[in-house]
Amino acid sequence: GAVVSQHPSWVICKSGTSVKIECRSLDFQATTMFWYRQFPKQSLMLMATSNEGSKATYEQGVEKDKFLINHASLTLSTLTVTSAHPEDSSFYICSARRPGGYTDTQYFGPGTRLTVL
């Protein structure tokens, strides 16, 4: 299967600081990447859809000024949590859509666990 990496895998930061999470598709070009948030024992909640070279599309209720998404190349999307607060602590997962093929499957990164103190 396709490989998607995320960095860092975990991060602890102080309240008020900003944190950047990178998502890379390692063996295919992804015109579309997705960012999800997951709380313990819950499902994945789609935050935004990131398209290469254009602005991200945010889901309803997601603050676009707080969760900045940049998809600068066909293999890299970044999520920046600005002025992080304890309630932003969560597991953030990205995925990349592999174009073409029958299934048009999304492949997921390993996730980033964010803890805001």
Added chain:
Amino acid sequence: AQKITQTQPGMFVQEKEAVTLDCTYDTSDQSYGLFWYKQPSSGEMIFLIYQGSYDEQNATEGRYSLNFQKARKSANLVISASQLGDSAMYFCAMKGGKLIFGQGTELSVKP
């Protein structure tokens, strides 16, 4: 609107036995895709199996098979010969414009 429902929060199965994880969906689209993902405690989402709405045969991938009943709008995952490493969260998902997930089922395999 599209919706995915997994009604089993947790399931137990004895090692080497088969287990079925339930998934029902609702959509008005004629063309859609159904996926199953496995999420172990490490957090990564592992793609298991895919079923297209126009596929006439049920999808199979090794020990995984998808029992697709279109009229009933169900897409249950069957895991045969369960192994201890199968213990994880399992998510059913549907692709329309975007991928939406069910609530998940936590599977525990007993030795």
